[in-house]
Amino acid sequence: MARVLVGVKRVIDYAVKVRVKPDKTGVVTEGVKHSMNPFDEIAVEEAIRLKEKKIASEIIAVSCGPPQAQEVLRTALAMGVDKAIHVDVAGPEYETLQPLHVSKILAKIAQNEKVDIVIVGKQAIDDDCNQTAQMTAGILGWAQATFCSKIEKGDQELTVTREVDGGLETVKCKLPTVISADLRLNEPRYATLPNIMKAKKKPLQKITPKDLGVDTSPRVQILSVEDPPTRQAGTIVPDVDTLISRLKESGHIQ
Template sequence: MSGLRVLVGCKRVIDYAVKVRVKPDKTGVVTEGVKHSMNPFDEIAVEEAVRLKEKKIASELLAVSCGPSQCQETLRTALAMGVDKAIHVEIGAKEFETMQPIHVSKILAKIAQEEKSDLVILGKQAIDDDCNQTGQMTAAILDWPQATFASKVEKNNGGLDVTREVDGGLETIKVKLPAVVTSDLRLNEPRYATLPNIMKAKKKPLTKKSAADYGVDLTPRMEQISVEDPPVREAGSKVESVEELLAKLKEKGLV
């Protein structure tokens, strides 16, 4: 069997180290002038794809990002990490604000079919919306097996053995290819792109597409009513004894 053709999703999100601020009109969060980077779970997905190529399990890696023109920087990072080519599905700022996982899933599924991908690796969730839906929806649209929350991926004869992080501990499942895998935090530690590889990435193919090219309608299915800051925690108070603690709990009707 020749090497796998792997598709990896790369979402551009507000950098994990930035303190997110809600817009005064409560319609969303402030993104202008804020540092963005690749979603950390997607970085792990890219790293896993690159490792599969280094082990000669994968033969070609394709990164896909849906969003505004700045997503090309995110894709260049993936190319510098070792991905072979990229597709940027450009979405206008206004449409991008209301874009939902179902839209991204439909685009990824269409690209996976067109590119004859054997494996789709996505981050388990994005740190901006925490939806944790795109991998599952992509698998459903393609009607492929899915292995979500992967902390270990190994090739077996005709498929993959995937160790998953579940509430009760770890679960190992076998999936046949083609399949969709979503990466958990402990799958690997992503590499830093070296300067020579960043320079080489500039010469790698990056194709620009639109949602219409894949026949995907970006009409939102849901309306976001309001975005709020989490409530501020009240200051705690010290007590001198167990008796005083019980008295305070009774006062607040907690016991």
């Protein structure tokens, strides 16, 4: 049976209105509710289902971030993950942590833990990068199946249905492989109170990027973070002729 590594990220909760800092260096995170990235919840759920189907033997969750990242790891453990690894990255180092750094960390842990499948959410809702799965597969030299909405196990391979612009694409990929979970892959379960209590006794290892030999020096510099421009209010016109006349006046059509 396969061993599965799942990447989870602590992000500002999807229901929170994000506010830019007055100095435009980033967004306000202090005192703001955080939770597990929704796409990563789907990844965790799929890993648990693979174990329930006797396809996976063990699930390991990994999160890179400050001490608070352990909160999402405990959530993953309560959902059914077997053990967790917290890669401690805090302060300015975390502010400039990029998908490339995370990919190198995941790749190193995947090799150390001898896993067969890496599952991550297709993107994080804070930076929307959608890069980690692809780069992790590239670093490892493994097969990859991104934007996955269905997984079926074959003999030493996975048949994956991918969501693409034109519809659905079905691919077969040999193990080991990297998968990114799309929205329609599954519906994540809620952690029950007994499982939340059990999660407190499950192993949670703490390491640093340095322990893995990964350099997290920033490769980008954030110049400014700004709110998007406010949309102007629309107007209602009585008929098509008036609409065309208004568009001509504004220069939108010639």
